[in-house]
Amino acid sequence: MTVVSRPADDVPVLRARGVDLVRDGRHLLQDISLTVNPGEHWALLGANGAGKSTLLSLLGAVTHPSRGVVEVLGRTMGRVDVRELRSYLGHINPRHTPDGPLRVRDVVLTGLTNTAAPVPRWTPTGQESERADRLIAMLGISHRARATWATLSQGERGRALIARALMPQPRLLLLDEPATGLDLAAREQLLASIDALRARHAALATVLVTHHLEELPATTTHAMLLRDGRCLAGGPVGEVLTSELVSACFDHPVRLVRSDDGRWAARAQRVPVAMPDEPAPATAERVPVAMPDEPAPATEVAVV
Numbered sequence: 001m002t003v004v005s006r007p008a009d010d011v012p013v014l015r016a017r018g019v020d021l022v023r024d025g026r027h028l029l030q031d032i033s034l035t036v037n038p039g040e041h042w043a044l045l046g047a048n049g050a051g052k053s054t055l056l057s058l059l060g061a062v063t064h065p066s067r068g069v070v071e072v073l074g075r076t077m078g079r080v081d082v083r084e085l086r087s088y089l090g091h092i093n094p095r096h097t098p099d100g101p102l103r104v105r106d107v108v109l110t111g112l113t114n115t116a117a118p119v120p121r122w123t124p125t126g127q128e129s130e131r132a133d134r135l136i137a138m139l140g141i142s143h144r145a146r147a148t149w150a151t152l153s154q155g156e157r158g159r160a161l162i163a164r165a166l167m168p169q170p171r172l173l174l175l176d177e178p179a180t181g182l183d184l185a186a187r188e189q190l191l192a193s194i195d196a197l198r199a200r201h202a203a204l205a206t207v208l209v210t211h212h213l214e215e216l217p218a219t220t221t222h223a224m225l226l227r228d229g230r231c232l233a234g235g236p237v238g239e240v241l242t243s244e245l246v247s248a249c250f251d252h253p254v255r256l257v258r259s260d261d262g263r264w265a266a267r268a269q270r271v272p273v274a275m276p277d278e279p280a281p282a283t284a285e286r287v288p289v290a291m292p293d294e295p296a297p298a299t300e301v302a303v304v
């Protein structure tokens with residue numbers, strides 16, 4: 001195995017060529033090709049089960065392809081130590097659960113060791129601690145830095161996980177449905193944080209998975225539409241995020257609108273829905289029914 005030195009800045013961050021992933025004899029991904037360059041912000045879109053998270057795992061060097069080649073930061077997967085490669089990747093899973101009753105700042109620091117709990121006898125340097133505080137401030141959660149993880153709201157957790165993923169100064173950030181479970185305000189704050197992050201780190205590349213077009217940050221530059229494990233379209237957002245292609249991707253007629261602030265909204269087009277024939281109203285027949293916890297209705301006894 002080759003030890004991974006700091007990868008060059010001018011190579012594509014990610015390159016997948018003709019990738020298949022087969023599990024239990026089933027193609028979860030088929031013939032996927034994708035190149036992500038520094039500064040590009042990709043959205044992976046598709047219906048439930050289309051293969052988005054599976055593809056993200058491949059791109060994050062978590063899974064190996066059954067066929068084809070995945071190059072992460074110019075290194076071919078299978079030929080390098082993926083643990084070292086992963087230190088250049090920030091993979092954000094909103095379901096990440098820290099191990100133990102950790103405070104937010106400690107969770108953010110575990111981004112350096114890529115572990116669920118602080119590594120025993122490891123202490124961050126002064127610079128690393130300062131970086132954690134700066135990232136926590138950038139994500140707008142300084143007031144919660146000393147709170148325990150369990151007391152955080154879903155939105156605060158989402159932002160803390162981004163800070164955690166940014167600790168090792170990654171070249172690539174992978175975000176798997178980061179807005180899952182957020183209310184409207186928390187979602188908007190999260191998307192604003194992602195936009196600000198992208199503006200501040202011009203060379204950072206990101207890949208964000210979602211099935212809601214409303215959850216795409218305005219700074220999204222490219223998109224790939226996945227359907228049944230295959231790429232339906234991929235490229236600059238202006239070419240891929242069209243009503244026609246998104247309708248084909250979700251197998252449902254959708255009208256896509258991009259507003260002045262750069263965000264997207266999808267409206268399902270009205271389609272006539274055939275209602276099943278309603279059964280003829282039954283003639284009511286009163287039958288005494290015993291309700292739970294109630295005595296059975298008494299049978300009438302004729303008193304003579």
Ligand SMILES: Nc1ncnc2c1ncn2[C@@H]1O[C@H](COP(=O)(O)OP(=O)(O)OP(=O)(O)O)[C@@H](O)[C@H]1O
Pocket residue numbers: 023024028046047048049050051052053054055211
């Ligand atoms: N390890 C595995 N073995 C077998 N099948 C799997 C495995 N992992 C995922 N799948 C299947 O692969 C398909 C794609 O799953 P994936 O989670 O990538 O979809 P997704 O597009 O992210 O869906 P969602 O939007 O619902 O999260 C699904 O049918 C899933 O059940």
